[in-house]
Amino acid sequence: MENPIIKKSPSSKLEETLINTFPRICTDCGKLTNKQFLLTNPVLQNTTLSEFIKNANTSYILAKLTIEEFYEGELYLIFTVKEAITIGSLLLTLEDAIIRENADKGIFEGDCTDAFKEFANQVCGMLDNELRPKLPKPIHLKLTSTVLMNKENANTVLSEEILNEERLILTATMQILGFDDGKFILSISKLVGEEFFCEIIAEDTKKFRGTILVVDDSNTDLRIIRKLLGDEYKVLVTDNPNSALSRLQKDHIDLVLIDVHMPGISGITLCERFRRNAMSNAIPIIICSSSPTQENVIQAIRAGAEDFLVKPFTRQKLIEKINKHLINRNVLLNS
Structure with missing residues (x-):
């Protein structure tokens, strides 16, 4: 045959x-x-x-x-x-x-x-x-x-x-x-x-407003975020916190969304690692949680996060937060 x-x-x-x-x-x-x-x-x-x-x-x-x-x-x-x-x-x-x-x-x-x-x-x-x-x-x-x-x-x-x-x-x-x-x-x-295969299949002519890396052990939440942002942003996802830093060597990242509660490495610890790494210490980080505490918020800010976001969030709220920090870094493309 x-x-x-x-x-x-x-x-x-x-x-x-x-x-x-x-x-x-x-x-x-x-x-x-x-x-x-x-x-x-x-x-x-x-x-x-x-x-x-x-x-x-x-x-x-x-x-x-x-x-x-x-x-x-x-x-x-x-x-x-x-x-x-x-x-x-x-x-x-x-x-x-x-x-x-x-x-x-x-x-x-x-x-x-x-x-x-x-x-x-x-x-x-x-x-x-x-x-x-x-x-x-x-x-x-x-x-x-x-x-x-x-x-x-x-x-x-x-x-x-x-x-x-x-x-x-x-x-x-x-x-x-x-x-x-x-x-x-x-x-x-x-x-x-x-x-x-955790890949982006984009048309050659499509322009994204920025590249977002999402780190979350919940595959449901990863799907939701990709669906909310995929029309406007290039969204890279991983459910493995240990692989998050290696993504920086493969892709240009403009902003990172990290879930606070993950097995093995917490979002707070991962945020600290991003801040200690020369390749990522200036990238805006937003920490997310479905059950936030005042202690979580304080720890996130001390670890170097720019913002904190409570799940579940609307598309409008998520984009407002992302745009705020991308504009601050002069990353956001003109809409």
């Missing part, structure tokens, strides 16, 4: 990892369909599902894969109805001529629907097996639904939040021997995709 043809060097660790699942998918899907199955010419784009659907002139079958264990979110497999009919019919071992006729008529029902769902479940398992050893934290994928989606019903199939959030959409040419080329599409939330 041929390997996928890659048009360009992957721009991120996530893109590289997803593309590296293609050989397994091609081999196993070839066995399922009893046809040569190839995925070629992958292209990663940053968009929303709302924009994706608006620009489409066809209906899709969307298979929702729930991401579980350490990571949380959803990954979508997306096929046109014609492609879903073709794949489902191949699993039913129908003759090629009948498959083409059914696909042209758009007949997607009964056994064909069940067969495609089984195909999506098998691909889910392939992705799960391929991603699990490659990601730094535990992951599990589970197929939870397959549903018809088009411009008319998109708002009922998906929530407004999911439709309008930034997503990474990886599209590859899908070649099944004896049939017209189609598309194999994977869609994942940009925030979740970036979380896989």
